[in-house]
Amino acid sequence: MFVIVVYDIEGKRVTKIHKYLKKRLHWVQNSVFEGEIKESQYVIMKNDLKKFIKKNKKDMIVIYKFLTKQYFERTLLGKAKNKITNII
Amino acid sequence: MFVIVVYDIEGKRVTKIHKYLKKRLHWVQNSVFEGEIKESQYVIMKNDLKKFIKKNKKDMIVIYKFLTKQYFERTLLGKAKNKITNII
Numbered sequence: 001m002f003v004i005v006v007y008d009i010e011g012k013r014v015t016k017i018h019k020y021l022k023k024r025l026h027w028v029q030n031s032v033f034e035g036e037i038k039e040s041q042y043v044i045m046k047n048d049l050k051k052f053i054k055k056n057k058k059d060m061i062v063i064y065k066f067l068t069k070q071y072f073e074r075t076l077l078g079k080a081k082n083k084i085t086n087i088i
Numbered sequence: 089m090f091v092i093v094v095y096d097i098e099g100k101r102v103t104k105i106h107k108y109l110k111k112r113l114h115w116v117q118n119s120v121f122e123g124e125i126k127e128s129q130y131v132i133m134k135n136d137l138k139k140f141i142k143k144n145k146k147d148m149i150v151i152y153k154f155l156t157k158q159y160f161e162r163t164l165l166g167k168a169k170n171k172i173t174n175i176i
Contacts, residue, residue, distance in 0.1 A: 004092065004152065008117035008169065028150055029096035031118055046163065053166040060166035062116055064092065064152075071159040075134065078141040078148035081096065 001042060004034045004064040005049070010057050017052045017061075029081045089130060092152040098145045099123070105140045105149075117169045125142045 008031060010015050021027075025035035032058060037045065046063065053059045066072065096119060097105050109115075111135060113123035125133065134151065141147045154160065 006094065006116060006118075006120045029119075029148055030094075030096060030148075031102075032094045032120065045140055046165075058167055058169075060117055060164065060169060061171060062120075063163040063165070065161045065163065070161070071154060073153045075151040075153065075163070076148065077134075077138055077151070078143075079146055081146075081148060 001037060001039060002031070002035070002069045003037055003042065004028075005061065007031045007049075007052070007059075007061040009052055009059050009061070010054070013052050013054075013059075017049070020048065027081060037087075039061075052069045089125060089127060090123070090154045090157045091125055091130065091133075092116075092120070093149065094121075095119045095137075095140075095147075095149040097140055097147050097149070098142070101140050101142070101147075105137070108136065108140075115169060 003025070005021060005025065014031075018031075021033040024037065024041070025033035028034050042065065049061050049063070053061065075085055091113065093109060093113065095105055106119075109121040109168075112125065112129070113121035116122050130153065137149050137151070141149065
């Protein structure tokens with residue numbers, strides 16, 4: 001499956017979540033990652049991501065999950081931020 | 089159709105693109121918008137967005153376009169950033 005993860009996390013946890021996602025997905029820009037992931041990895045990742053959220057803060061994460069890339073079109077305007085190198 | 093727009097734009101143009109997208113889509117967080125849009129509006133929007141990109145900068149915009157919301161699942165962890173109010 002393919003996922004897009006966008007986050008808005010306060011404080012030092014922003015660095016931690018970036019490092020966490022960098023090991024699993026491709027960095028698109030700022031606080032946006034995307035990539036192919038297995039169902040089992042997705043379940044683990046979703047649970048891990050919940051731990052980054054502090055309930056008394058304005059933290060939020062949105063995960064868009066697709067069973068296939070077949071049904072969407074991705075358009076890049078400008079320069080890609082990062083070469084695809086950080087996948088485990 | 090449904091679109092997700094993520095951007096990383098330098099300087100004052102970041103405020104301009106935020107204002108532009110706020111009139112057309114829902115603000116998710118930081119530099120991420122999403123929403124339903126007509127094909128004709130999408131074509132206009134894509135052309136408009138190109139104008140925010142400065143070639144000598146590291147500006148970039150990614151648009152994910154879906155013909156239907158049927159094939160993806162959206163999970164929110166934490167608090168939604170914004171109520172859905174800013175649609176024309």
